[in-house]
Amino acid sequence: MAYLNILVAIPTYRNDGRTIRFTLEGLTKQTYKDFSVLILYKPSEGDRTLEVVEEFKKYLDIMVIYQNEGYIEEAMNLIYSNANADLLLTIDDDNIPDPNWVLDHKKFHEKYEMLGVARGKVIRKNQNLNNKKLLKDFAKKIIYRQFSELFDGYSGYLTIYGIPNDRPVRSAGDLIKTITVTAENMSVKREVYKDFRLPCHTLRGFHHENILTLHAIMKGYFTAEINGGVEKEIERMNYGVKKDSLSTPTTLKGRINLIAEHYLFPYASNLMGFKPRDLRFIRKLLLLSYRGLEKEAVKLGLDLAIKGIEEGLEPRNIRERLKLGLDSIVQGEINI
Known part of the structure; x- marks a missing residue:
């Protein structure tokens, strides 16, 4: 080379x-x-x-x-x-x-x-x-x-x-x-x-x-x-760096955010030409394995992915819906 x-x-x-x-x-x-x-x-x-x-x-x-x-x-x-x-x-x-x-x-x-x-x-x-x-x-x-x-x-x-x-x-x-x-x-x-x-x-x-x-x-x-x-x-x-790490958050909202974004990834996968299969099936199974706020985060991510793919939503629309969804799951940031 x-x-x-x-x-x-x-x-x-x-x-x-x-x-x-x-x-x-x-x-x-x-x-x-x-x-x-x-x-x-x-x-x-x-x-x-x-x-x-x-x-x-x-x-x-x-x-x-x-x-x-x-x-x-x-x-x-x-x-x-x-x-x-x-x-x-x-x-x-x-x-x-x-x-x-x-x-x-x-x-x-x-x-x-x-x-x-x-x-x-x-x-x-x-x-x-x-x-x-x-x-x-x-x-x-x-x-x-x-x-x-x-x-x-x-x-x-x-x-x-x-x-x-x-x-x-x-x-x-x-x-x-x-x-x-x-x-x-x-x-x-x-x-x-x-x-x-x-x-x-x-x-x-x-x-x-x-x-x-x-x-x-x-x-x-x-x-x-x-x-x-x-x-x-x-x-x-x-x-003395006060800004929370993107990948290793110390707040509850930050960690819930990561879970939601993990299960939102099928939306990005679809944009890259890898069309996901059986998302509604995996949604049912995954929601059986989670509890509390984690379950809500999984639901938020997968529901946004499904809706985004089926309705052809723009990325910035997905981001705004993600932000609103997280706010509704966790009101404010709580240190853990």
Whole structure:
């Protein structure tokens, strides 16, 4: 493969420069240094993130783009539309890249020409924390069937219901095929991201990376977790970052939101050309396995997916209905 032009993108909002400093510091220590950095910055009152970014401009080739409205999906779309590198890497503003992070991603994309999207390893601040536990064991057994042979050999795959799921799969050498990639540690070939935009139908962007991987698969690429590209996750609260994490919320409303967005995914799956099957059947079974607010969240997500698919609702209409539905389930945010 020819020379790869590389861009590292960091979306940031209300970080106040507290943890992004360590992210940028990690980028200055990369063994492979031929890359540029894009900061996707959403301003907030009193935020000092750009002051920290300015300090690192003497060490890194940094460009800043402003996000004036929207959520994480709009942020990622700004990254996709402004990037023009052969290889786009993304990292969160509270992760520290290993010195070989850029080099590892580069090597894997050079080795595997049809690797469209890659996920690197993340050392968690809490290794026991796993959002997939939101999905109960009973439900996981029900929705195990894969959508089609396109997902043969995939650990993280799409079910016939258009809902992502995980299963144990033996590693094929130095990578494992999966659609469950995370933008906190991700690399994407230009051929995959340049004609891709997220539909902007959620609030927290849960599984937004899976929409990208489905797009890559439809284009003939495969997606995988690589044995390398290591990052370490920072405990945000230890550094005074008050903004709740999108993927690991500390509020009841935030966690209910994730459950609803998980079961809303069939709507996005349908938009990407993977039309879900038997949604009303799985809805009945899933509602038998949940109780209380979790049950209401599952119902909200699936009902929105079904209605959105059947009536051809626009993504922003889905987002507004999701917001109203969550407000009706949980009035205000309650710390747990």
